[in-house]
Amino acid sequence: MCGAPVQGQTLPAGVDVEKETVIVGRVLSAEDQQPVGGAYVRLLDESGEFTAEVVASGTGDFRFFAAPGTWTLRALSSTGNGTATIAPESAGVHSADVLVAK
Known part of the structure; x- marks a missing residue:
């Protein structure tokens, strides 16, 4: 069993989006x-x-706390797999959807 936490797009209390880079x-x-x-x-x-x-x-929601830069999001599911790229340049909330297909 994977230890990956289940995610949502609601940010936890205390997250300062002026200082943190969040990918949703x-x-x-x-x-x-x-x-x-x-x-x-x-x-x-x-x-x-x-x-x-x-x-x-x-x-289908997910969330990561990351640093500015170029990131690849890879989704694996029974419906299929997919990837997306996101490149946040600064702190804040940045959004990218991942489309999956067989």
Whole structure:
């Protein structure tokens, strides 16, 4: 069993988005744009190295705390797999959805 925490897009109390870089998004089916809950979402750094993993909520939501830079989001689910790239340049909340397909 994976120890990745289940995520949502609501930020915990005390998160200062003026100082922290937060990556949020949803895992969606490429076919019909419906949310894919329970997907494993991995955060890979610019060189492709694994950094973190979370489980998308029942509505496909996920969240990572990261640093500015270029990141790859990789979603793995029974519906299929997909990737997206995001490159936040500063602190704040940055959004990217991941479309999955077989």
